[in-house]
Amino acid sequence: MPNFLSNGISIAYDIHGDGAPILLIHGFGSNGKVNWVDTGWVETLANAGYQAITIDNRGHGGSKKLYDARLYHAHDMAMDAKRLLEHLGIERAPILGYSMGARIAAFLALQHPERVKCLIWGGMGMNLVSGLADSEEIISALTAESLADVQGKTGRQFRIFAEHTGADKAALAACMVSSREPMSEMQVRDITVPVLVAVGADDEMAGSPAPLAALLPRGEAFTIERRDHMRATGDPQFKQATLEFLRRQA
Template identity: 65%
Template sequence: MPTFQSDGLTLAYDVFGEGPPVLCIHGFASSGKVNWIDTGWVETLTGAGYQAIVLDNRGHGASDKPYDPDQYYPTDMARDAVALLDHLGIEKAALLGYSMGARIAAFMAFEHEERVVCAIFGGMGLNLINGLSDGNDIISGLRAPSLDGLTHPTARQFRIFAEHTGADREALAACMETSRQPMARADVRRINVPVLVAVGEADVMAGAPEPLAELLPDAEAFVIPKRDHMRATGDAKFKAATLAFLGRTLPTNS
């Protein structure tokens, strides 16, 4: 994967297709490949006439993995996303974020509005404001010697996922310390770009999508039927809703 520099870190990315750019920001413990390529998102976006830009967040994938929690605040990772657009010479892009990636997208849309056409917050509802209650359990699970005796369901889920993807569990633990920083309700109200809030019907981690959409000045909510947090990522109905939203906010020439 090609790389770029941000905050002294070397971060990996890839670009697929041509057309209006969509910057894809993956979730916690995932990577650009796992979140967007393996789930068919890149194929979906490029097939619809968009350019898909896939970023490995700091601490993930092929990017640098610092162990300092102070390097994982959402504002830091939002700056990484802006730095990638600078590196590619792109003035504005749509943002497609999932879970932690949606939180990063929200901070980017608030702090760097001039770089954002629109945003999709996948797997992130009202807990953008309320925070993640299971964070400390996930950290303990990542640092546990093994899965044996690990009973907390969310902690087990992320530990198994991290082992499956070959992630650096200590970097992920540092990331979880600070990347779950809530966004102030007043700041959410000042996100002025169009937003699609898409959350699985059975997702207990994200919080409800409708109350978050109501707070945002220009937003709509979409419930992904019969999906939980992990299984909503590549859902066909989520993709269709996203393409319809992009068609209204960032249409292609075709």
Template identity: 65%
Template sequence: MPTFLSDGLTLNYEIAGEGPAVLCIHGFASSGKVNWVDVGWVETLVAAGYCAITLDNRGHGGSDKPHDPECYHPQDMARDAVGLLDHLGIEKAAILGYSMGARIAAFMAFAHEERVACIILGGMGMNLVNGLSDGNDIIAGLRAPSLEGLTHPTARQFRIFADHTKSDREALAACMETSRAPMARADVRRIAVPALVAVGEADTMAGAPEPLAELLPQGEAFVIPKRDHMRATGDKAFKAAGVAFLGRTLPTNRHS
């Protein structure tokens, strides 16, 4: 898998297809492959005429995994994403983020607007501003010796997911400490690029999509029917809404 250097860390990425670039930023405890390849997003984007770029965030997948919480501020991870565009010689890309990846996408669009054509914030609604209430339970679950005795449902869910993806749980605990930093409401209002906020109907982690879309100058909300946080990622309706949004905001030759 190809790699590049960012902040002294070696990070993995993959590229598929040709056309306007869509940089896909995965969620917490996931990877480019698990979040975007395995659920069919990359295939969908390539079929629609886009170049799909998947990145393994620091602490995840095949990328370096520091155990220092100071390495995981969303601003730093947004800089990794910009660094990948620099490495590939891409001036501007659409950013597709899910959950933590959506938070990174929002920070990227705020601080590096000139590099961002549009953003899709999947699995991240108003909690971009309000923060994540059960982060400390998730950290405790990641650091627990085993699943036994873990009763907090979200902590159990993420511990099982982290074990399934064979993650470095100490790196993930460090990441959870700082990556969940909320974005100031005033900063959200200054994200000028077109934005699609897509959240599962049964998602209790993300917060409502509509009030976040209202804060964003060019925001629109989409509710992914009947899906919770973990099961919305590869949903057909989410993909269809995402591709339609890209067609309006970053058209390929097929759209123009």
């Protein structure tokens, strides 16, 4: 994978196909390949005429692993995404983010709206504002000596996923400390580009999409039926809703 330096931090990315560029930002513990290639997103977007650009967030995939929790705030990772667009000479593009990637995309739009045509937030509802209460469980699961030592359901899910993707668990634990940076309702209202908020009907982690979409000046809510947080990522309903949303913005 190619990489570039974002404020001295090596960030890996990949470019898939030709067409109008769209930046894809993955979720916590994942990477560009797992989140977007393996789930069929890259193929779907390429078939629709887009050039999918995947980024590995700091601490993930092929990017530099960091162990200082102060380096994982969502607004800092949003700057990595902005610098990637600059590095590639892309002035403005749609941004598709899932879970933590949606949070990063939100801060990118807040800090640099001139870079963002529109947003798709997958797996991120009202908890963008209200926050989540399971961070300590996830950190404990990632730092445990083995999976056998992890008891909580959510912690086990994240530990199993980290082991499946071969992730650096210590880097992920540091990331979990600060990456769930909340956004105030006032900040959400300041995001004026069109936003599609898509959340699984059985997603207990993201929060409801409708109240978050209602805060946004140009927000739309979409429910991914019969899906929870882990299984909504590559769902055909989500892909179809995203393509229709992108067509309306074009």
